[in-house]
Amino acid sequence: MSSPAIGILGTGAYSPAKVLTNHELARMVETTDEWIVSRTGIRERRIAGKTETTSSMAAAAARAALADAGVTPEQVDLIILATLTPDQPMPATACLVQHLLGVPPRAACFDLNAACSGFLYALDTAWAMLASGRYRHALVIGAEKLSTIVDWTDRSTCVLFGDGAGAAVLGPTRGTAQILGARLYAEGAHAGLLCVPRGPKPFIQMKGREVFKNAVREMEDAVRDILEQHGLAASQIACVIPHQANLRIIEALGKYLGLPPERFAVSLDRHGNTSAASIPLALDEARRSGRVRAGDLTLLVAFGAGLTYGSALVRW
Numbered sequence: 001m002s003s004p005a006i007g008i009l010g011t012g013a014y015s016p017a018k019v020l021t022n023h024e025l026a027r028m029v030e031t032t033d034e035w036i037v038s039r040t041g042i043r044e045r046r047i048a049g050k051t052e053t054t055s056s057m058a059a060a061a062a063r064a065a066l067a068d069a070g071v072t073p074e075q076v077d078l079i080i081l082a083t084l085t086p087d088q089p090m091p092a093t094a095c096l097v098q099h100l101l102g103v104p105p106r107a108a109c110f111d112l113n114a115a116c117s118g119f120l121y122a123l124d125t126a127w128a129m130l131a132s133g134r135y136r137h138a139l140v141i142g143a144e145k146l147s148t149i150v151d152w153t154d155r156s157t158c159v160l161f162g163d164g165a166g167a168a169v170l171g172p173t174r175g176t177a178q179i180l181g182a183r184l185y186a187e188g189a190h191a192g193l194l195c196v197p198r199g200p201k202p203f204i205q206m207k208g209r210e211v212f213k214n215a216v217r218e219m220e221d222a223v224r225d226i227l228e229q230h231g232l233a234a235s236q237i238a239c240v241i242p243h244q245a246n247l248r249i250i251e252a253l254g255k256y257l258g259l260p261p262e263r264f265a266v267s268l269d270r271h272g273n274t275s276a277a278s279i280p281l282a283l284d285e286a287r288r289s290g291r292v293r294a295g296d297l298t299l300l301v302a303f304g305a306g307l308t309y310g311s312a313l314v315r316w
Contacts, residue, residue: 007173010066041247044273045162058143069169082118117305118276142276151203162272166280243302244268
């Protein structure tokens, strides 16, 4: 008997209420709204409140995804939380989310850290686990409280990042919203380009120019590989949902693939770079706004610290 098709049954997102605009940042560090927008495309980002945590944001996004999917917490038997900002080193923040949602003890729960590629890594992992037949419904979540590891005196990084969460419910499908394939990669030789080192200042450190060049090349490779694997042309993709790091990176990717800007779902202007949360945030927004329609081929593609990168194809 063949394995059932696995698909995305529902999506959800959560953004903190506090908005930090470029103009407000300009009062904190030496920068301007024009400088930030021209180099990144970001106009504002959300910042978690003192009582908001990665687990609370993840749970809020998961509740929305469960409601969208028509799946109850009691039906969930797998939670994978992609994050580089867990509530604490131990236990896994996914276990805290399980408790907040009321998911039964029989569920497997764990965190996964692939930085900004985390949601795709978690998606592929959950897809494989569900396809094995040992699990039926999975919550795949990307959630970050990056404001806790940003050096707010460093204008080269503090303008980029924000907080938030996005989630998807995976489960058996009759063919709609079916996951068709995924490809994951890592190049550890470039780990030093983007990192949070140990020490008295555990903040995000990034070599921007090198990260930019690698990001464009790696995302293009990930896209071309998965399209070739499935015998598809880039023109057949109705919507690309890329990691939301920098508008210039997205524009460069579009140029190399020969795709117009309107094929790309962009939310970074309002959210900034939310790392593992960026793709599920953008995906939920694209679905609810009608950018993703039944029958469409959607391509997810990301890169992140590691350097990790990857892609996934979904037929809605």
